[in-house]
Amino acid sequence: MNKILKGRVHKYDRDNIDTDVIIPGPYLKIHDHKELAKHAMEGIDPKFPEKVSQGDFLVTGANFGCGSSREHAPIALSQTGIKAILAPSFARIFYRNAVDGGYLLPIEVDEATFKKVSDGDELEIDLAHNAITNLTRNERYAMKPFPELVARIVEAGGLMNFKPVS
Amino acid sequence: MTITEKILARSSGKERLSPGDVIFSKVDRVMMHDVSGPGVIKVFSEWEKKGVKIDRIWDPDRVWVTEDHFVPAADRVSAENVIALSNFTKKFGIKKHFKYGLGQYGICHTLSHEEAMVLPGEVYVGGDSHTNTTGAMGAFAAGLGHTDIAYVLMNGQIWFKVPETMMFRIEGNMPDYLMAKDIILQIIGDIGTDGANYRTMQFAGDVVKRLTVEERLTLTNMTTEAGAKNGIIEPDETTYAYLRERTDAPYTPAHGDSDAEYSEVFTYEIEKIEPTVAKPFSPGNITVARELQGTELDKAYIGSCTGAKLEDLREAAKVLKGKHVKIRTEVLPAAQSIYMKALKEGLINIFVEAGAVVGPPTCGACCGAHMGVLGKGEVCVSTTNRNFPGRMGHVESQTYLASPMVVAASAITGKITDPRDVTN
Structure with missing residues (x-):
């Protein structure tokens, strides 16, 4: 895992963006990751996949990814190029799918940070120091550090590279 | 400790557990269906591409499989997903595969209780967010994505952060125009769709005590809609009687201690709830x-x-x-x-x-x-x-x-x- 991430922000100022919006039910039969990417965020912004470049960030309101356990959601987003999602909070299954599958990073930021970041801003995220720099606005924010086990799974690139520990 | 903490302490080999502890828990039962199953199969095949040979899974007798989301086959892709699922269960010797059009089959969370696939005191994970449903049987039941399910199939264990428990007591006499659905909608309306994020929702009180197993399942089913990790109800004679009609398999129920700590306690008087x-x-x-x-x-x-x-x-x-x-x-x-x-x-x-x-x-x-x-x-x-x-x-x-x-x-x-x- 690269310790410094750099990319552009795609901001959706909405709480409770659910998995039916991120990847609607009819696509659940699809397991081709590239195909899923074409429908990422279809319920909120059908043009989303075209807008994203490799390494970009998604910034959203609280409880992102609520709803279903479909792993299609983090897969579709990561396949569009999204490397991290910044939100005040995440739904639990989305969070662990993102981490355990090694697809992208769910990064918790406080409400104030969420408000300061705008669509199109360039961010640099320093994972080693839990620091976010807004290059467009020349501001610095804190990110909530990953819990210890989550950090180790992130480091390993996903749960499949990780042995159970007691 | 609460019932959830008791079950997770037992499954992780710990004397005591507190909310916030991160554990690797042994799993008693695992379920996947025609959406999460093909995802698991893909994880396995990618693993094999990296040179890891997988010729057996942890315990085929603890795994069960349903065909429910895209049956009857909605189209060719759905049909092929079911074929892939059948090949997988055959290859790994999974006997409990409920097939569409072949005797008993249905929605996974319904089969879990109808077929007594999960028993009180067990740790149950499923590749579906509404796996929480089965917590009404007195089990720890939580939904996971397909990578986590694949991990359980290989290791028989998975990580959890021990959740805090929110206790909901429903008191009074249930009027005949109300159902459990009205209660859970009222609760979700009150606490919000992230009101129980990462936490346990436990239900008790006079009304819950008198509810049938099926009605209790409606309460735990929609804990997912409040973001809960699991929903749970202490097993009692109603639970045991329901199970006696369906299985003679042994189980060891867990119960919360009388001094168990709840992060919040909510009390509802049923008479104040309306059809919602x-x-x-x-x-x-x-x-x-x-x-x-x-x-x-x-x-x-x-x-x-x-x-x-x-x-x-x-x-x-x-x-x-x-x-x-x-x-x-x-x-x-x-x-x-x-x-x-x-x-x-x-x-x-x-x-x-x-x-x-x-x-x-x-x-x-x-x-x-x-x-x-x-x-x-x-x-x-x-x-x-x-x-x-x-x-x-x-x-x-x-x-x-x-x-x-x-x-x-x-x-x-x-x-x-x-x-x-x-x-x-």
Whole structure:
């Protein structure tokens, strides 16, 4: 895992963006990751996949990814190029799918940070120091550090590279 | 410790556990279906591409598989997913594979109790968010994604952060126009769709004690809609009697201590709850049915793990008996065994005579996948659990969530209707 991430922000100022919006039910039969990417965020912004470049960030309101356990959601987003999602909070299954599958990073930021970041801003995220720099606005924010086990799974690139520990 | 902490302490080999502890827990039962299963298969094949040979899984007897989301096969892709699932269960010797059109089959969360696939005190994970449902049997039941399920299939263990427990006590005498669905919608409305994020929702009190197992399952089913890690109800004689009719397998129930600590305790007086409806586009967007009186509908849907158990069908049939539906009405029992019992009790006759369509068990329309999706602008009242934009079809369709009684009453009038307002 690269310790410094750099990319552009795609901001959706909405709480409770659910998995039916991120990847609607009819696509659940699809397991081709590239195909899923074409429908990422279809319920909120059908043009989303075209807008994203490799390494970009998604910034959203609280409880992102609520709803279903479909792993299609983090897969579709990561396949569009999204490397991290910044939100005040995440739904639990989305969070662990993102981490355990090694697809992208769910990064918790406080409400104030969420408000300061705008669509199109360039961010640099320093994972080693839990620091976010807004290059467009020349501001610095804190990110909530990953819990210890989550950090180790992130480091390993996903749960499949990780042995159970007691 | 709470019942959830007790179960997780036992499964992780610890004397004591506290909320916030991160553990690797042994798993007793694991489930995957025709959406999460193909995801698991893909994880396995990618693993094999890296040179890891997988010729066996941890314990095929603890794994069970259902075909429920895209059956009857919605199209070729869905058909091929089911074929892949069959090849997988055959290859790894998984015997409990409930196949569409071959005896007992149905929605995974319904089979879990109908077939006693999960027992009190067990740790159960499933590749579906509504796995929480089965916590009503006194088990720790949580939904996971397919990578986590693949991990469990290989290792028999998975990590959890021990959740805090929110306790909901429901007291009083349940009126005959209310169902568990009204209670859980009221609770989600109160705490919000992230009100229980990462936490346990436990239910107790006089009303819960007297609820049947099927009604209890409606409470735990929708804990997912409040973001909960699991929903749980302490097992009691009602639970044990239900299980005695279905299995003679041994189990060791767990119970919370009398000094267990709850992060919050909520007390509801049932008499203050009214038939409740969640408006589009959130299960937390609630109001009472009578507030919505007159809301025109295109469809009434009685189906899913939430709202098509035997008792759901019985209550809907009571309302529909001798009446005629005014809008498109679909009834899909949640499992073949429930279909059969409904047939024997004469419920299916009531639905068909009322003008409704009765279909095979499937998740299809609930998740907007197939078997009766909503068109642009259509409005549906449904016994299911979610009403996000596009959940049951077109992104501009609308779904109102309600109890089977409210849905049946609304089917008769074509508008959202409180069951008390349908005269016999």
